[in-house]
Amino acid sequence: PILSRIKFQYVGYSTKWIIDDSATQKGAWGRIDAKITEEIEGGLKILDLTQKKYTAFVVIPLAIIDLGPVWLDSYIRRVLYEAIAMGTEDAIVNGTGLNMPCGFMYKPNSSFSSSTGFTAQDAQKVTSFEPASYGALVAKLAKTQTGKQRKFSKVQLLCSMTDYLTKIMPATTTVTADGTGYARDLFPFPTEPLICNAVPSGKAVLCLLDEYTLAAGSRRNGVTEYDDSLGFLDHTRAYRNVNYFDGRP
Numbered sequence: 001p002i003l004s005r006i007k008f009q010y011v012g013y014s015t016k017w018i019i020d021d022s023a024t025q026k027g028a029w030g031r032i033d034a035k036i037t038e039e040i041e042g043g044l045k046i047l048d049l050t051q052k053k054y055t056a057f058v059v060i061p062l063a064i065i066d067l068g069p070v071w072l073d074s075y076i077r078r079v080l081y082e083a084i085a086m087g088t089e090d091a092i093v094n095g096t097g098l099n100m101p102c103g104f105m106y107k108p109n110s111s112f113s114s115s116t117g118f119t120a121q122d123a124q125k126v127t128s129f130e131p132a133s134y135g136a137l138v139a140k141l142a143k144t145q146t147g148k149q150r151k152f153s154k155v156q157l158l159c160s161m162t163d164y165l166t167k168i169m170p171a172t173t174t175v176t177a178d179g180t181g182y183a184r185d186l187f188p189f190p191t192e193p194l195i196c197n198a199v200p201s202g203k204a205v206l207c208l209l210d211e212y213t214l215a216a217g218s219r220r221n222g223v224t225e226y227d228d229s230l231g232f233l234d235h236t237r238a239y240r241n242v243n244y245f246d247g248r249p
Contacts, residue, residue, distance in 0.1 A: 001194050002089050002158070005209040006247075010216050017049040017215060017246075049246055051217040052100050054091075056083040057240040059231060077224045080241040084222050090198040092212060092247065093158065093205060101214065101247030104158070104205045108248040109145050123203065129171050131188035137206060138189050154190040158205040160197050168193055168204075207249065217244030 011017075058076060065072055095103035096117030102108045110119035126137065144150055159168055172193075173184040185193055199205055222243035230238050 002092060002196055002209065003085055005156070006092065007210060007213040008216060009213060011049065012217060014049055014215070017047040019045050019047065047248075049215055051215075051244040051246050054084065054087055054100075054222075054243045054245060055240060056080050056087070057238060059236050059238045062228065062231075062235045062237050065237065073226075076239050077241075080224050080239060081222075084241055084243055086198075088214070088243075088245065089196065091245070092214070093196060093198040094200075095247070097248075101245055102249065104207050104212070104249050126204070129187060134188050141206065141208060152208055154192060156205075156207055156209045157191050157193045158196040158199050158207065159193065159203075160199050160201055161195050163199075163201060163204065164193060164195055212247065212249045214245055214247040217246075218242065 058080065060072070060076065091101045091103055093103045094105050095101040096106055097108070097112065098114075098117035102118055105121055106118040107121055108118060112118055124137065126133075128134070138155055141152070141155060142150060157168070169184065172186050173182050174186060175181075176183050185191070194209075196205075222241045224239060224241045226237050226239045228237050230236075
C-alpha cells in the first residue's frame, strides 16, 4: 500500500532535483498605478540526485524448467518483483540516505555523514490517542522544514501488524451505538493506519505519504533478465532484477 501512494517519478539520468521548499507565498496588494514591490523569494532548492542501485537475483536448476513447469519463469519474476517491492518499502521507511533513498525515519535536511547517512528523526513517546495529545502529534506535520504552514485532510500511520493488533487497534476500536458490532480506526483527526512490517517493532511513522517522492532511473518494477552461461556446467539459470532509485520525504 505504501508504494502505491507515494509520488513515483521517472527522472532518467537527471543529476539535479529542484524542489519548492517554501510552501505558498503571497504577493502584495496596492493601487492600480503602484509599483510592483513584492518578490516571491524563493523556496526553490537544488538537490543532488544520485541514483542508487537496488538488485536481487535467484539461481534455479535448468532441469526444473526442462521438465515442464512453464509457469516457473513467471513465478521467479514475481518473486523478484516482490523482493524489489519489499526492499523499496524498507528504504522509504528506514533508508539512511547512504547508498539508498532517505526514509521517513531520517531527517532529509540534516547534516549528512559519509558513514551513517542522515540524522535519525527524534522519536516521541505516544501514550494516548485523545484529541489534545494526538492533535499535538499531527500538528508537527502542519509545518514544513522551513516553518511554513501546510494544509492536509488526512494523515497516514505506518506500523507493523503486531503493533497494530496490540496497540493501535485496541485504542481506536469501540462498540457501535446499537451494540451489534465494532467501529475501528477511530482517531480525532482522519488517520489511515497502514500495515508496514518494515517499521521496527514498538515504533510507528506518522506521515503524509504523498509528500514522499521516489525518483527513479528505471521502470517501477525494474528489469528482470536471465542468463544460462554463468552456470553452464552446473546446468543452472540466473535471474536478476535491477533498479535505480533515489528518494526523500
